[in-house]
Amino acid sequence: MAYPIVSLHPAWEPARPVAFQPFAFLVQQLEQTLKAALGAAIQQVFGTEVPAAQLALQPTRKEFAGQFTLVTFPFTKTLGKGPEQIGQAVGEWLVANSPLVAGYNVVKGFLNLEIADAEWLKAFEQLRQQPAGTPVTTEGPRNVVVEYSSPNTNKPLHLGHLRNNFLGYSVAEILQATGATVTKANLVNDRGIHICKSMLAYQQYGQGETPQSAGIKGDHLAGKYYVLFEKHYREQVRQLEAEGVLPDVAKRQAPLMLEAQDMLRAWEAGDEQVVSLWKQMNGWVYEGFDATYQNIGVDFNKYYYESGTYLLGKERVEEGLQKGVFFRKEDGSVWVDLKEEGLDEKLLLRADGTSVYITQDLGTAELKYQDFGYDLSVYVIADEQNYHMQVLRAVLQKLGKPYADAIYHLSYGMVDLPSGKMKSREGTVVDADELVREVVEAAQAATLEKGKTEGLTEQELQQLYHMLGLGALKYYLLKVDPKKRMLFNPEESVKLEGDTGPFIQYSHARIATILRKAAEMGISQEADLSTLTELPAAAREMVQELGRYASVVQEAARTFSPAVVAQYAYDVARAYNRFYTDIKIFTEPNETSRSFYVALSAQTGRTIKASMGLLGIQVPERM
RNA sequence: GGUUGCGUAGCUCAAUUGGAUAGAGCAUCUGACUACGAAUCAGAAGGUUUAAGGUUCGACUCCUUACGUGACCA
Numbered sequence: 001m002a003y004p005i006v007s008l009h010p011a012w013e014p015a016r017p018v019a020f021q022p023f024a025f026l027v028q029q030l031e032q033t034l035k036a037a038l039g040a041a042i043q044q045v046f047g048t049e050v051p052a053a054q055l056a057l058q059p060t061r062k063e064f065a066g067q068f069t070l071v072t073f074p075f076t077k078t079l080g081k082g083p084e085q086i087g088q089a090v091g092e093w094l095v096a097n098s099p100l101v102a103g104y105n106v107v108k109g110f111l112n113l114e115i116a117d118a119e120w121l122k123a124f125e126q127l128r129q130q131p132a133g134t135p136v137t138t139e140g141p142r143n144v145v146v147e148y149s150s151p152n153t154n155k156p157l158h159l160g161h162l163r164n165n166f167l168g169y170s171v172a173e174i175l176q177a178t179g180a181t182v183t184k185a186n187l188v189n190d191r192g193i194h195i196c197k198s199m200l201a202y203q204q205y206g207q208g209e210t211p212q213s214a215g216i217k218g219d220h221l222a223g224k225y226y227v228l229f230e231k232h233y234r235e236q237v238r239q240l241e242a243e244g245v246l247p248d249v250a251k252r253q254a255p256l257m258l259e260a261q262d263m264l265r266a267w268e269a270g271d272e273q274v275v276s277l278w279k280q281m282n283g284w285v286y287e288g289f290d291a292t293y294q295n296i297g298v299d300f301n302k303y304y305y306e307s308g309t310y311l312l313g314k315e316r317v318e319e320g321l322q323k324g325v326f327f328r329k330e331d332g333s334v335w336v337d338l339k340e341e342g343l344d345e346k347l348l349l350r351a352d353g354t355s356v357y358i359t360q361d362l363g364t365a366e367l368k369y370q371d372f373g374y375d376l377s378v379y380v381i382a383d384e385q386n387y388h389m390q391v392l393r394a395v396l397q398k399l400g401k402p403y404a405d406a407i408y409h410l411s412y413g414m415v416d417l418p419s420g421k422m423k424s425r426e427g428t429v430v431d432a433d434e435l436v437r438e439v440v441e442a443a444q445a446a447t448l449e450k451g452k453t454e455g456l457t458e459q460e461l462q463q464l465y466h467m468l469g470l471g472a473l474k475y476y477l478l479k480v481d482p483k484k485r486m487l488f489n490p491e492e493s494v495k496l497e498g499d500t501g502p503f504i505q506y507s508h509a510r511i512a513t514i515l516r517k518a519a520e521m522g523i524s525q526e527a528d529l530s531t532l533t534e535l536p537a538a539a540r541e542m543v544q545e546l547g548r549y550a551s552v553v554q555e556a557a558r559t560f561s562p563a564v565v566a567q568y569a570y571d572v573a574r575a576y577n578r579f580y581t582d583i584k585i586f587t588e589p590n591e592t593s594r595s596f597y598v599a600l601s602a603q604t605g606r607t608i609k610a611s612m613g614l615l616g617i618q619v620p621e622r623m
Numbered sequence: 624g625g626u627u628g629c630g631u632a633g634c635u636c637a638a639u640u641g642g643a644u645a646g647a648g649c650a651u652c653u654g655a656c657u658a659c660g661a662a663u664c665a666g667a668a669g670g671u672u673u674a675a676g677g678u679u680c681g682a683c684u685c686c687u688u689a690c691g692u693g694a695c696c697a
Contacts, residue, residue: 502662
């Protein structure tokens, strides 16, 4: 693999310029050319060379004419002139000498440059020739594993998991769009004391119930017994405390807890009965998870099970002891000293030889690397585990693992409710299946109210409601910067106006209608655009917006942020709606312009579809 | 107690990574469907970016302190 692993973390910096561009980066290309022209201008006018890195261009703000802006403040010292003077001189030179630049204006230290419409048209022509799915770059990691979802098998998925799943899926898609080969992995936490709790409760109170007999999804059934365990366990603790036992002791010595621990030991020892119950219940849970995954539209190429990796983790601990980077305490427990790394001493293996979380994570990391030899391994895990992930990396570094630095923790903020934190103990957890049902129902109600779907079959309607409901939910969860904690407001999440998924889906449906009608009217999208000389502002802005696609996806990949793509999709939809009200496509008298507007609409539709696809959101032809 | 994240309009979020008069949506108010879909568009109002200092041509962004709030480590 040609990519040095160490350079990939935490976010790789694209080297510029690159030799080969697989995608016509409309805006990037213009920017490059413009920068070269700017360099030449300064050279010609002032006789001084300015490093290209200093020529920072930014988009011109809406209230000024132009599309690109050069900030001239940084040059005042080296050029010995005032910021306005520099702007004037450079602008004047460019208009006279560069075909790119049609006009300029200077406001204080800002030189606003207007790109000639002919250039925009040329760029648009290039852009629309690009086949769908063309990688947006050749840089960055090429072989990536994205681990996400990673549920426990003792209860069903909830709202927090949804953020995780949508993020993981989307980041995988985004990285794939940069040309990387991406493996979506799901590490199932299928062993441990919490699993035993469900099993024990089932054994004691289940009376042979099955998902079929109870008419409950398997994951919900397991969750039911987990809750039942907690209920009876708490009762036992309360009783012990009433008998005068200290709270801490009561928690440890409640019969149910002791039995659960017995069961865990029996499981590790391979006890047939326990293992068979474990297999049966996990089987139910997996069926339930599969149904949820399918329903929310996420998938995986590879499953890992902690039951299959924790032993490998113990081997890593042994390896560390042999290499002398771990140490054993008198009681037999194994530790690593990470004080030099600014962390603490950390337990790796209990005195009784049983593994802790980090043990299995060491094993899983090893296995993943054996399987895929990745140059980037993304872990989509909530930020409450920041410390844990730092430790994992540090331990792998101590072990001298080549993949230690290829690990990237995509640390996302937890989801709050208007009522505060989600607490399973207080029953405030929002169930994923139920939430999805609610958003789909809300989408159905809204669609029926609009009454624009006559002619669709019942099946098409159901698909549409699902598409819209999930679109609303996914967009709502993905539009916020992953790193930030977010508030989930159930009422807002099913809204379909303003900054929402359905708004963008609506824009797509609108475009689809335009294209259908254009086809009926026999309007070609292939007119020779070179005969057009001037564009209406709305069309120019639309072209410019569409041209950002590749750099937006690169930015999203670099920062592991679907929010960047969500924001872009919204911007595109908004720009199109503005264009739509501004310009009457079918009454446009100039045939070439009319053809151009249809082609522009088509390209907008493709861009919306692609962007939303990166978020895992589908878009309808009608709604 | 230690480590660490966050604090922007009434609410939910942005701000091109140090650039212009801090932008969107929701909610509120006003206007636009007898030419392509009003789930839309145009406009109004809404801010001492928690506070105080510092760095510089320039700070929501970087540094220090305080306050508020969350997470993790025992």
